[in-house]
Amino acid sequence: MVIDAKNKQFNELNRDIWLSNTEGKIVNCLGQRFIAAGLKDKSIEIEGTPGNALGAYLNGASIFVNGNAQDAVGDTMNEGTIVIHGNVGDAAGYAMRGGEIYVAGNAGYRVGIHMKEYKEKKPVIVIGGRVGSFLGEYLAGGRIVVLGTNRDDKPLVGSFPCAGMHGGKIFLYGDISAIIFPSHVHTKVATTTDWKEIEPYVTRFCEFFGFDKNRFIPDNFTVVTPDGANPYKQLYVAN
Amino acid sequence: MLKEGEVRIPSGCAIAAMISTEGNLMTGEKIVKCMVPMHDRSNGLGGGFAAYGIYPEYKDFYAFHVFFDSHDARLECEKFLKEGFEIVKSEDVPIRKIPEITDVPIIWRYFVSPMSSVLSRLQLDDREFVSRCVTKLNTKFDGVYVFSSGKNMGTFKAVGFPEDVGRFYRLEEYQGYAWTAHGRYPTNTPGWWGGAHPFSLLDYSVVHNGEISSYDANRRFIEMFGYHCSLQTDTEVIAYIADYLLRRRQLSLQEMAWIVSAPFWSVLDRPNTREAEQIAYLRKVFPSLLLTGPFSIVLGFTGGIMALNDRAKLRSMVVAEKDDVHFVASEEAAIRAIEPDAENVYAPIGGEPIIFRVKEGAF
Numbered sequence: 001m002v003i004d005a006k007n008k009q010f011n012e013l014n015r016d017i018w019l020s021n022t023e024g025k026i027v028n029c030l031g032q033r034f035i036a037a038g039l040k041d042k043s044i045e046i047e048g049t050p051g052n053a054l055g056a057y058l059n060g061a062s063i064f065v066n067g068n069a070q071d072a073v074g075d076t077m078n079e080g081t082i083v084i085h086g087n088v089g090d091a092a093g094y095a096m097r098g099g100e101i102y103v104a105g106n107a108g109y110r111v112g113i114h115m116k117e118y119k120e121k122k123p124v125i126v127i128g129g130r131v132g133s134f135l136g137e138y139l140a141g142g143r144i145v146v147l148g149t150n151r152d153d154k155p156l157v158g159s160f161p162c163a164g165m166h167g168g169k170i171f172l173y174g175d176i177s178a179i180i181f182p183s184h185v186h187t188k189v190a191t192t193t194d195w196k197e198i199e200p201y202v203t204r205f206c207e208f209f210g211f212d213k214n215r216f217i218p219d220n221f222t223v224v225t226p227d228g229a230n231p232y233k234q235l236y237v238a239n
Numbered sequence: 240m241l242k243e244g245e246v247r248i249p250s251g252c253a254i255a256a257m258i259s260t261e262g263n264l265m266t267g268e269k270i271v272k273c274m275v276p277m278h279d280r281s282n283g284l285g286g287g288f289a290a291y292g293i294y295p296e297y298k299d300f301y302a303f304h305v306f307f308d309s310h311d312a313r314l315e316c317e318k319f320l321k322e323g324f325e326i327v328k329s330e331d332v333p334i335r336k337i338p339e340i341t342d343v344p345i346i347w348r349y350f351v352s353p354m355s356s357v358l359s360r361l362q363l364d365d366r367e368f369v370s371r372c373v374t375k376l377n378t379k380f381d382g383v384y385v386f387s388s389g390k391n392m393g394t395f396k397a398v399g400f401p402e403d404v405g406r407f408y409r410l411e412e413y414q415g416y417a418w419t420a421h422g423r424y425p426t427n428t429p430g431w432w433g434g435a436h437p438f439s440l441l442d443y444s445v446v447h448n449g450e451i452s453s454y455d456a457n458r459r460f461i462e463m464f465g466y467h468c469s470l471q472t473d474t475e476v477i478a479y480i481a482d483y484l485l486r487r488r489q490l491s492l493q494e495m496a497w498i499v500s501a502p503f504w505s506v507l508d509r510p511n512t513r514e515a516e517q518i519a520y521l522r523k524v525f526p527s528l529l530l531t532g533p534f535s536i537v538l539g540f541t542g543g544i545m546a547l548n549d550r551a552k553l554r555s556m557v558v559a560e561k562d563d564v565h566f567v568a569s570e571e572a573a574i575r576a577i578e579p580d581a582e583n584v585y586a587p588i589g590g591e592p593i594i595f596r597v598k599e600g601a602f
Contacts, residue, residue, distance in 0.1 A: 010279070031276030031572025049572040051276070068584060070570055071555050089571075089586060090555055108586050109552045132588060133552065158588060159506060180509070 005029045005048065017044060026050075031070075036063055039080070052089075055082045058099060071108070074101045077123070083208050090132070096123040096142065100201065103127045104209045105150060109158070110134045115168060117141025124198075126205045133158030136224075140167040145198055147173045147205070147216065155179070162224060166232045170224040171198055173216060181224065184232040190221035251554070252436075252448035253277035253401070253422035253569045256537040257577075258544050261563040262601025264292060267410025269577045270418040274401040276572040277422060280448075284430025285423025286404035287396025289387075289437040289444035289539045290415035292602055298391040300327055300350040301369050301441075306432050307345040308382030316376060316383045323372060324351040332395075332408070339403035344432055348393070366441055366486060371465065373440060378467045384433045389442030392541065396421075396435035404435075416602050417544055419537045421446035425472075433470045438478040442541045445481065447474040448569055449534030449554045460527035474536075480528055481538055492538075492545050496592035497521050499530045500550045537567055543596035552589030559584040565595045 001020045005013050010032040017024060017035070022042050026035070029048030036044050036054070039061035046054075046065045054070070055063050058077035068086035075094045087105035093112045098121040106129035113134070115123050123142035129150040135157050136144055148156040155178060162170065162185045171190065172179070181187060195218035206213040226232065255273045259265060270288060294302055303320075307313040320326060328350040334343070353365045361368065373385045387394035392415075395408040401422040405411075421436035427450070428434060437444040451457065451473040458468045458476050464487070466479040477499070484495045497518045507515045507522075522529070533553030538545045546567040548556055559566045559574045559581035566574040566581060574581050587593050 030576055031570055033279065049575050051570065051572055068571055070572065087584070087586075089557070090552065108555075109589070132586070159503075 001025070002027060005032060008032065010034055010051065017042070036061055055080070058082065068105075074099065085209070087129070093123065093125045096125070097121055098123050100204070101125045102205050102208050103129075105129045106131065108132045110137050112136050112139055112142065112144045114138040114140060115142040115144070117168065124201050126201050128205065128209060130154055130156050131158065133160050134163055135161040136165050136168065136170050138164040138166070139170070142168045143171065143198060143201070144168070145171040145173075145201060149211070164232050165224075166226050169197075172222045172224065173220055176222045184227055184230055185224050186227040187222050187224050190218060190223045192218070194223050195221065251280050251569070252424050253280035253573070254420065254446045254448050254535060254537055254556070255566070255568040255573050256417070256419040256446070256539070256544050256546065257564055257566050258417035258595045258597065259563050260565065260595055260597055262292070262416045262597045263563060264414035264416055265418065265564075267405060267413050267415070267418060270420045271402055271405030271410055273568065273573045273577045274405070274420050274422055276576050277568070277570055278400060278402070280424060280569065281400055281422030282424045283400050284398055284425050285396070285421070285435035286399050286401030287394065287421050287435045287437050287446070288401070288405060288408070288410060289392065289394045289419045289439060289446070290410070290413055291392045291417040291539060291541065292415040293393055293413040294350070294391050297328065297350040300352050301388055301390055302393055303349040303351060303385055304332060304387035304393055304395070305347050305349070306384040306386060307347060310345065312380065312382035313345060313347060315380055319376065319380070320349065320351060323357045323368070324353055326351050333412070334407055335409050337403060337407055340397055340399045340407045342398070370441055370482065374465065374467050377469050384470070386433065387439050389439065389444075390541070392442050392444070392539070394437050394439045394444055396432070396437065398430055398432055398435060416597055417539060419444060419446050419539045419544065426450060428471045428473070431471075434472040436474055437539070438470065438472070438475045440478050440482045441486065443478055443481045443485070444539040445474055445478045445536055447477060447534055447536045449549065450532050451476070451530050451534065452532035453530055456527050457530065477530065477536060484525075484528070485540070492592055492594050494521060496545070496547050496590065498525045498528050500547055500590040501529050502550060502590060535569065542602050543594060546587065546593040548587060548589045548591070550590040555586070557584055557586050558593050567593070
């Protein structure tokens, strides 16, 4: 079922999505927010530019965007998959608690800010290009993978990564010597066990966007985890 | 009725801008259309536009756009203007009466030129004289708000949604080489005509999404130099900071960006930070002009625009281009609304000034 988003308010568009069959395609999308919010069991393809908080509270549905997405993709999402064939704005995976986000291109500031995990719920974000500053800010759980395939001669990661990180894992591909990490995180070369943990997601990334999986050599991943012996205490004020 | 705090209003102001680096003129229609996908970022309590290159027939005269609360206020203002200026034209700003825009004040415009006898008596250059007169009118005259005072440019603003404000001011009838736009969602301060964006002084105009937590520190500093913040909105101080740093202190746009959106000291301490010494110097000389808190702004000036984020990039902003036209907006969708094939979409990093200038001689 094709839904024409032209001149539709976000609430009308979402109503149409809820009423659609299990597979839907949105065309002429232009800035409508909260698309597919809370959606459980459908698959939505989007042509155009979806607005902020795409797939907020997503609860199992799949979203495919043939272009760029804006801020707060997958805000607080619980389950499901979001696949972006372009770039995403700031705060992708904001407070995400489950599900998977794949971005072919670059991501803005604060990827995975305050993402968390509980038991079997382990959210995953895979970014194909580079990311902005404050990567994994206040990270409490889940996995973030940054592959750096399309960097335009810019840094893989911006300033202040892992600020306030106290859980979860970040995997960075390639040379990380220029990245300045805070003292409350620990970095090491990925072991086979680490690689096994993200291999299925890197595989899916390659399938979605047509990359050869062999280009990613497990030994070239660095794993960033919170340093239990020197936990995060404060960033802004002492209290 | 639900009170504040009981209802979540998903919002944030919207900004947008477009400029032809070839100096090609564009009507106001496009920039108004650009604001439509970002409608929900405003709440109808303020919208406005700044346009550059719109008064070529009066390009040597300062164009004052003024709100008056009453005709008496207008007469008082004109009495004052006549003492220092030659007024070559005085007229109503053309508007379209529409139900969406209400409580309309008297909106007037003057094309004026400072009298040379007055300038030589006061030993002031014309820009300084105009800036002082605007400050005086806005602070000492009841019911008078000069909200635009540059040459060959104009600010248009009102209480309403930006799309409606654009129709209200008949912006499709103006042609400019650069336009900036704002949709307002006032958080701490009243939504009133004078408080809508852009804020401008001389040819500098500012549209702003965000909230300046350093406002009072900035205000106290800038008021030492004869400015007066009278419009009850934090953005006003940014317009005065721009005038102070760029016109009076003759700093560059990059230097202004380093001052208001300075890199953190920890970044400057890194061995490979470029120009760290110069930035540190500027931070020390102008510590009170650092703008803290979230912001994305577009500064307009004769011949160009500058887009800038706060250093921690707490507000969204993207730029894109198509041929000679460069776009800035809070959301990519806004740019796609007027240029579906826009290229090189880029999200500037915090504190990175994006400057577009019209080529020499084309404005």
